[in-house]
Amino acid sequence: MKFKIKHEIRGRIRIHMEQKRMTHEQADILLFYLQNIDGVFRADVYDRTADATIHYKGNRETIIEGLRRFRYEEVEVPNGLLETSGRAMNAEYQEKLVDKILFHYGRKFLLPYPISAAYTTIMSAKYIWKGIKTLMERKLEVPVLDATAIGVSILRSDFDTAGSVMFLLGIGELLEEWTHKKSVDDLARTMSLNVGKVWLKTEDQAVLVPSSKIKAGDQVVVHMGNVIPFDGEVVDGEAMINQASLTGESVPVRRTIGNYVYAGTVVEEGEVTINVKAVGGSSRYEKIAAMIEDSEKLKSGLESRAEHLADKLVPYSLGGTALTWLLTRNTTKALSILMVDFSCALKLAMPISVLSAIREAGMYKITVKGGKYLEAVAEADTIVFDKTGTLTKAKPTVAKVVSFNEMNEDELLRIAACLEEHFPHSMAKAVVSAAKAKHLDHEEMHSKVEYIVAHGISTQIEGKKAVIGSYHFVFEDEKVIIPDGKKEQFDNLPEEYSHLYMAIEGKLAAVICIEDPLREEAAEVIKELREAGLSKIVMMTGDSERTAKAIAKRVGVDEYYAEVLPEDKASFCDKEKAAGRKVIMIGDGINDSPALSAANVGIAISDGAELAREIADITVGADNLRELVTLKKISNGLIKRISHNYHTIVGFNAGLIALGVCGVIMPTTSALLHNTSTLLIGLKSMQNLLDE
Structure with missing residues (x-):
């Protein structure tokens, strides 16, 4: 498709698509396409101007060539992506915000004063009734304070103040609703669009097909x-x-x-x-969105405490108003307290801060299932890493296949792939990929497969029992023996690789040597995590002591544990928590799931087992472990922002009350400054934490 480059610097291109108008759907298709071009780590599409900005690493020509090949109708997007993108919702709220501002100031300057006053009086009924309902429920909370401030202003014929208070309350409610909805939608969408291929059952076998074909x-x-x-x-x-x-x-x-x-x-x-x-693509999205809305997952402890504090301050604000009037008999001074309350700013700024942090994390391919998990990451002092697929690369490869029977290496690899393709683990994926690269296609040759977590697979092939898995499973649990005359060959297996053992009828048939290279960034990431506040860094793996020791030394962890079972990882997390430590667990496999649940925060790698992703509280991309450092910085920044907002709100509003009681400023001015500061703090809380 035709496009032109509007602006370009190294690593960033802004383009304009040569079309008269771009629909929301076209914008979402283009965004999906750009995000999947090799080298692109961030892209933004602006439907109103038909522009797009592309941030990339590597070869510029790859990006340009990808753009030249782009056609809307040729892009296959996942089920539900277009229906749940959120672009239409954002446009709707932008229009609502602009309309609200234009209507308020248009009415103020264009309508005759009597009509404007009548409109303000009518609109105040909603807030006053809400306050009365709160009182009827025997609660002294924020709606009572809002209703009192608006009601007293109406009684004093101060319609400008009442109108301004309602306008700023409305803006705040709209911004909070928008940010909340967007964050929930982003989270639900990420959680709902992660099923790529499924096993379709035919007459005689199961075939792996794209989910879109079902x-x-x-x-x-x-x-x-x-x-x-x-x-x-x-x-x-x-x-x-x-x-x-x-x-x-x-x-x-x-x-x-x-x-x-x-x-x-x-x-x-x-x-x-x-x-x-x-098969509707949006059905799961809608269920997850509803579940999030109904749950308390999005609320951090600090956010909840701020909201409770906001409600607790209401009686003091009302009491201060009454006391000031009794002592001074000055309605103006009493109203200065009523027009300024801490609760409005606290209730607006805190949730917006949390939800904006969740949104910002999403920009770095980090899915956070609730604000309390960001708070837990900020408080954590211990982090536990699984090794395979986490500290090592997410895509290990088969280095060689060593045969221990008369079968050739390709046939053994074909059998191993037939067994392993049913189960989501990085080692299994390595075997399946190696067979695919050699075009070793197969039909299902085994009976029902039994998967033993953290051990291996057991099945029947042509009536013969076959097992594949770890040393512990194959030799200790299944009592497999090494064929006669093969002991020396077994003892001389290359030590630099991880080993996957396959046996048929109780005899070792093959050892598949898996190259599991360490991530280049692993050592640096661990160093940066330690600098960010994590004092204890641990590695746990089901691999051998020899392999674990070598990896632990290279990455610089404080402790390591080898040949551990899933329950060992979970027990370690429980033990650390009992000692008063806050624990983060990071893993990618089914065997990591118990520990992900046991930790204060469970973090899964995005292309790991689906069970791990579902159980985890946070999911990070598989491309680079530096996202963990980004997550820690966002979490730390969120806690600092919430603390800063709290002190700013309390200090500024206390100052306004003091100035009002002393008669330095009028109630109208107090209300304007209070509500303006609330709005500014809310807008500030929507900014990215890493840009500060």
Whole structure:
């Protein structure tokens, strides 16, 4: 498609698409396309001007060539992305904000005073009634204070002050509603669009297909550790389903033939085949959005305390007003207190600060499921890393296959891939990718696969028992033996690789050597995390002592633990919490899920197991561990902002009250300064923390 470059500096291009008008849908398609060009780490599309800005690293020509190839109709976007993008909602709130400002000042300057006064009186009824209802519920909270301030102004015929107070309250409510809705939508969208391919059951086997190809009536097989992609009825199998993402329940529920299951829930144990009933891309989004709205997940402890403090200050504001009038008999001075309250600013600035921080984290591919988790990251002093797929690269590769029977390496790799492709783990993905690269296609040759968490896989191939997994599982649990004459070959396996063992009929058939390279940034990230306030950095892995020791030394962790089981990781987190420490756990596999739940904050890598992502409180991108440092900085910055807002609000409004009681400023001026400061603090709280 035709475009022109409007402005360019190194690493950033601003372009204009050669079209008369860009719809919201076209803007979302272009944004999705730009974000998936190699080298692009951030993109923004402006539908009103048909412009886009692209921030990139690497080769400029790759970006330009990608733009030349762009066609709206050729881009395949995930189900639900266009319907839930939020672009239309943002445009709606922008228009509401502009309309509100234009109407207020237009009415003030263009309408005759009597008509304007009558309109203000009518509009005040809403606020006054809300205050009366709060009193009827035997509560002295913010609506009572707002109603009193507006009502007294109306009684004194001070319609300008009443109108200004209502205008600024309305602006604040609109900004809070907008920010809240956008943050909830961003979070729900990120949580709902993570199912790429599914296992479609045909007459004789299961085939991996894009989820977009599934229609109502199809049968889909969902293995252990995977998200159920669609609403449907179980027609085969039995499983324990984790429904926390929809219901908030942490205890999994049993589902068997005839039971209904929902998109977005996760198979913790077992395997089910479901008959798909609904494939709408937005169904899961809507359920998650509703769940977030109804939950307290978005509220941090500081935010909740600020809101409670705001309500607790109302009686003192009302009492101060009455006392000032009794002592001075001066209505003007008494109203100076009534026109200034701490609660309005506290209730507006705190949630906006938290929700803006969640939005900012999203800009760096960090999905935060609630403000309390940002607070917990800021308070954390201990961080626990899983090794494989976390400190090491998310995409390990097969270095070599060592045969221990008469079968050749390609045939052994083909069998291993047939088993491993059913389960989401970085080691399994490495085996499947290696087979695919060699074009080692296969049909399902095994019976039902059993997955043993943190150990391996057991199945039957042509009536023969086959297992694949860790040393502990294969040799100690399954009592596999090394074939005669192969002991020396086994003892001389290359030590620089991680080993995956496969056995058939109780005899070792192959050792797959996995190259699991350390992330280049790992050591530097750990250093920066320590500088950011984390005093204890730990690595835990199911890998061998030899491999764990080498990695721990290179990255610079304080402690490391090798050959650990999932329950060991969770127990460690519990032990640290019992000692009074705040713990962050970072992992990517099914075996990390218990520890992710046990920690104060669980962080999952985005391309890891779906179960880990669902259970985790925060998800970070797999591209670079530096996002952890970004997350820590945003969290620390949020706590500083909330503290700064609190002291600013209390100090400024206390000063206004003092000036009003002393007769230095009029109530109208107090109200104007108070509400203007509230609005400015709210707008300031919407700014990015990392830009300060």
